[in-house]
Structures are given as C-alpha cells and as structure tokens.
Amino acid sequence: MSKNSISNSVIRRLPRYYRFLGELENNGYVRISSRELSEKMGLTASQIRQDFNCFGEFGQQGYGYNVSDLRLEIGKILGLDKQTPMILLGAGNLGKAIAAHIDFHNKGFDLIGAFDINEELIGKEIGELKVRSIDELSSFCAENKPVAAILCVPMQAAEKLVNTLIGCGIKAFWNFTHYDLKVTHKDVAVENVHLGDSLTTLSYGLNNIELTEKK
Amino acid sequence: MSKNSISNSVIRRLPRYYRFLGELENNGYVRISSRELSEKMGLTASQIRQDFNCFGEFGQQGYGYNVSDLRLEIGKILGLDKQTPMILLGAGNLGKAIAAHIDFHNKGFDLIGAFDINEELIGKEIGELKVRSIDELSSFCAENKPVAAILCVPMQAAEKLVNTLIGCGIKAFWNFTHYDLKVTHKDVAVENVHLGDSLTTLSYGLNNIELTEKK
DNA sequence: TTTACTTTGTTTAATTCTTGACAAACTGAA
DNA sequence: TTCAGTTTGTCAAGAATTAAACAAAGTAAA
Numbered sequence: 001m002s003k004n005s006i007s008n009s010v011i012r013r014l015p016r017y018y019r020f021l022g023e024l025e026n027n028g029y030v031r032i033s034s035r036e037l038s039e040k041m042g043l044t045a046s047q048i049r050q051d052f053n054c055f056g057e058f059g060q061q062g063y064g065y066n067v068s069d070l071r072l073e074i075g076k077i078l079g080l081d082k083q084t085p086m087i088l089l090g091a092g093n094l095g096k097a098i099a100a101h102i103d104f105h106n107k108g109f110d111l112i113g114a115f116d117i118n119e120e121l122i123g124k125e126i127g128e129l130k131v132r133s134i135d136e137l138s139s140f141c142a143e144n145k146p147v148a149a150i151l152c153v154p155m156q157a158a159e160k161l162v163n164t165l166i167g168c169g170i171k172a173f174w175n176f177t178h179y180d181l182k183v184t185h186k187d188v189a190v191e192n193v194h195l196g197d198s199l200t201t202l203s204y205g206l207n208n209i210e211l212t213e214k215k
Numbered sequence: 216m217s218k219n220s221i222s223n224s225v226i227r228r229l230p231r232y233y234r235f236l237g238e239l240e241n242n243g244y245v246r247i248s249s250r251e252l253s254e255k256m257g258l259t260a261s262q263i264r265q266d267f268n269c270f271g272e273f274g275q276q277g278y279g280y281n282v283s284d285l286r287l288e289i290g291k292i293l294g295l296d297k298q299t300p301m302i303l304l305g306a307g308n309l310g311k312a313i314a315a316h317i318d319f320h321n322k323g324f325d326l327i328g329a330f331d332i333n334e335e336l337i338g339k340e341i342g343e344l345k346v347r348s349i350d351e352l353s354s355f356c357a358e359n360k361p362v363a364a365i366l367c368v369p370m371q372a373a374e375k376l377v378n379t380l381i382g383c384g385i386k387a388f389w390n391f392t393h394y395d396l397k398v399t400h401k402d403v404a405v406e407n408v409h410l411g412d413s414l415t416t417l418s419y420g421l422n423n424i425e426l427t428e429k430k
Numbered sequence: 431t432t433t434a435c436t437t438t439g440t441t442t443a444a445t446t447c448t449t450g451a452c453a454a455a456c457t458g459a460a
Numbered sequence: 461t462t463c464a465g466t467t468t469g470t471c472a473a474g475a476a477t478t479a480a481a482c483a484a485a486g487t488a489a490a
Binding site (some may be wrong): 222224225259260261262265275276277278 | 450451454455
Binding site for chain 2 (some may be wrong): 012015019079080082084094096097103108109147171182188189190197205206207
C-alpha cells in the first residue's frame with residue numbers, strides 16, 4: 001500500500017541508481033555520499049537523498065551510504081531478487097536480438113520459451129531456446145506458468161495476442177510493438193518501449209541543435 | 216531560441232502525437248477535436264491544447280484540428296521532413312535487428328553505413344548495407360558526411376568511439392550501450408535507450424502488482 | 431575526550447507541470 | 461441571417477516535482 005505512494009518520477013530513476021551502484025561496487029567503492037553520487041550521475045544530492053528516503057533510511061550521517069547494502073535494498077525494491085519466468089512472442093530479427101542481448105537473470109527474469117507463427121522460424125534455436133509454434137502457447141503456459149511476456153510481433157497481431165496471454169496468466173508485458181498497449185486490466189504491468197518514438201525524439205534533438213546554432 | 220523554451224515533458228509527448236495522428240489519417244479522419252484525441256490517447260484535452268500551442272495556433276474554434284495539417288506541422292517540428300544520414304556502429308545481434316526493424320526514412324534518417332570490429336561480421340550484408348571494418352570509419356565519414364550514429368557496441372568500446380565519432384562530425388547519438396552517454400559537447404544530441412533499465416522498470420511494476428494484491 | 435568536519439533526513443521554498451475555467455471564434459442547421 | 465452548440469487559445473489555480481536549507485547525528489583526528 002505504501003508502495004503505491006511512490007511517485008513515477010522516483011521509480012523511473014531507480015534502475016539507473018541500481019546500475020550506477022553496481023558499477024561503483026565493481027570499482028571497489030565501499031561507501032558513497034549523496035554528494036559524490038550526484039556528481040557522477042548528474043543529479044542533485046538533495047534529490048538522491050529524498051529518493052532513497054521513500055523506501056527507508058539507508059544512510060548514516062557523517063558517513064554516507066554503504067554501496068553494496070544500498071544496491072541490495074534497491075534490488076529488492078525492484079524485484080530483482082526473484083526469477084520471474086518469461087516468454088518471447090515473435091522470434092524475428094528483433095525478438096532474437098532481444099533474447100540474445102539482454103541479461104535476463106540480472107533483471108529479475110528467466111526466459112523459458114519463444115514462440116512464432118512463421119513456419120520457417122519454428123524449430124530454430126535462439127541461444128538455448130527452441131522456437132515453438134504459437135499453437136503450443138496454451139499448453140506450454142498451463143505447464144510452465146510464465147508470468148511475463150516480451151511482445152516482438154507485428155502491431156496487428158499484438159492486440160488479440162495480449163488477451164490470449166492474459167488468459168494464460170501473463171501479468172507483465174514488455175512491449176516492443178508499435179501498438180500502444182493500454183492497461184485495461186488493473187493487475188497487469190506494462191512497459192512500452194517504442195523504439196520509433198525514441199528515434200523521433202533524437203531527430204527533434206538534432207533538429208533543435210541545428211536551429212539554435214543558426215541563430 | 217524560442218525552441219529552447221519548450222519543456223522536455225512536451226517534447227517527449229510529440230512523437231506519440233505524431234504516431235496517433237498518422238493512424239487517424241490512415242483511418243480517414245479529416246478533423247479531430249482535442250476532446251476526442253484526449254479520449255483516444257488517455258490524456259486531458261487541456262494538456263493537448265496547451266502542448267500544441269507551444270508551437271503555434273494549429274486549430275480553429277468550433278472545428279478542432281485538421282488531422283493531416285497538424286501531423287505535417289508536428290513532423291516539421293520533429294525534423295521528420297529531412298533525411299539525415301546515419302551510420303550503425305556494431306553489427307552484432309542488436310545492431311542488425313535495429314537496422315532491419317526500424318523504418319528510418321519515416322523517422323527523419325537514412326541509414327547509409329554499418330561498421331564492426333569483428334572480422335567475421337565484416338563484409339556481411341544487413342539489408343542493403345555491407346558491414347565495413349571500423350578502420351574505414353574516418354574515410355567513410357569524410358566522404359559521406361553522416362550526421363547521426365547508432366551505438367550498438369559493448370560498453371567498453373563506446374566511450375572512445377564517441378569521441379572519434381564527434382571528431383568525424385557526428386552530431387546525434389542513438390545509444391543502445393549500457394554506457395550512460397554524457398552530453399559534454401553542447402552541440403550534440405543524445406538519446407539513451409537502456410533496454411536493461413526498461414526491463415528493470417517492468418520488474419518493479421510486476422513486483423508492485425503482486426504486493427498490492429497480497430494486501 | 432574534544433572539536434572540526436561531514437553527511438543524512440526532513441522541512442520549507444521554488445519551480446515546473448497539469449488541470450480547470452471561460453471568453454472569443456467558429457460551425458452548421460433552421 | 462440568426463442562434464444554439466462546439467471548440468480553441470489562454471489565463472489562473474492546483475499538483476507534483478525538484479532544490480535549498482538546516483538541525484541532528486555521525487566520523488575522525490588530535
């Protein structure tokens with residue numbers, strides 16, 4: 001219940017904190033102050049202290065924060081101490097690349113299955129996974145109980161697939177389709193990636209530099 | 216100069232407006248009111264009107280907005296009326312998938328080259344592009360003047376590569392590495408994608424559902 | 431132990447972002 | 461042409477977010 005009161009702005013910063021703390025730990029840092037972390041991350045020290053305080057008092061006056069303790073705490077808040085079973089829908093170029101590129105185990109997930117509708121892809125290997133026919137989806141889910149899904153299918157296929165998947169017990173969607181996945185079901189988590197929007201934003205940024213330069 | 220005063224929140228919404236307006240146009244819409252658009256996009260009508268007003272008066276009282284005019288205007292603001300030459304650095308799984316999956320021409324870019332350091336990848340085809348050796352980067356840039364770059368290389372390689380690329384005249388980076396690209400040069404645009412952070416955010420969302428359900 | 435310094439947690443202030451309200455301007459039917 | 465209805469652009473209120481300030485609590489060296 002208290003978790004509900006954490007603002008979205010804070011949540012979006014948590015993965016980045018977690019990442020920086022991991023790097024600090026690897027570089028042998030034992031402790032860090034909000035001031036030093038703020039310099040490394042390009043934030044204000046005040047914001048960092050206030051963000052951490054949403055979840056409890058992790059620091060100590062005159063000392064700062066213990067790097068590995070803090071990282072562990074944030075990891076727990078993010079749910080990274082679990083291994084949620086996840087499946088991939090769509091084993092085309094993007095799906096394959098995501099499956100190969102992402103370190104799922106360090107992000108709280110375990111990729112246990114991949115599905116496609118294209119006969120040519122079915123049976124092929126993606127890392128340790130074999131691509132299955134979408135026809136096997138229901139039986140696979142009944143047996144293996146995946147909780148999260150990656151959507152790398154065409155936009156047209158996404159909408160009805162999502163309903164099927166929710167029926168199969170999927171509670172979290174990592175959505176790479178151009179389809180704006182709406183969270184109609186209140187107990188489903190959605191993360192829309194929208195690479196196209198990201199590139200469009202870069203275009204704006206580039207355009208804006210050039211405009212200001214010409215002034 | 217006036218462009219500088221547009222808030223980041225507004226800018227981040229622009230690509231989504233553009234996308235929705237495109238869909239509306241495809242579905243035969245000629246005009247749309249802020250109220251109707253707000254219902255489709257899950258925003259408030261007031262926000263939409265204020266966002267559009269940052270760039271001029273595109274609407275008309277009693278009528279609403281002309282869909283294709285508005286889309287065209289937003290496209291111009293986003294710089295989508297150009298074709299900025301772009302190169303890909305890193306032709307591994309992710310780089311290949313991005314190159315194949317993204318519709319560059321509709322996002323204001325033209326992918327004209329791909330580079331890798333791995334001998335096994337050099338010479339291979341990605342769509343219509345041939346993967347070149349990173350050794351050819353300087354001469355290629357001198358000749359073809361790319362302005363934007365996609366970074367799909369390992370984190371360790373990213374930092375020095377960025378400096379090289381800036382030296383070659385690159386002004387915009389679409390960064391898929393785990394390296395947090397800092398915008399030290401004021402006239403360089405950066406868009407960090409951070410797929411790992413996105414998945415971590417999903418983990419938080421999933422974890423949060425489950426917590427609230429158990430309450 | 432003392433003392434100067436550091437740093438947190440928290441309160442208060444400032445800033446930014448979002449929403450509500452409404453006059454002015456237009457549409458379209460009678 | 462008139463008039464009821466619609467919708468924008470804009471201003472002002474309300475929320476949310478971020479930054480500044482500072483007492484309290486610690487560190488560490490003398």
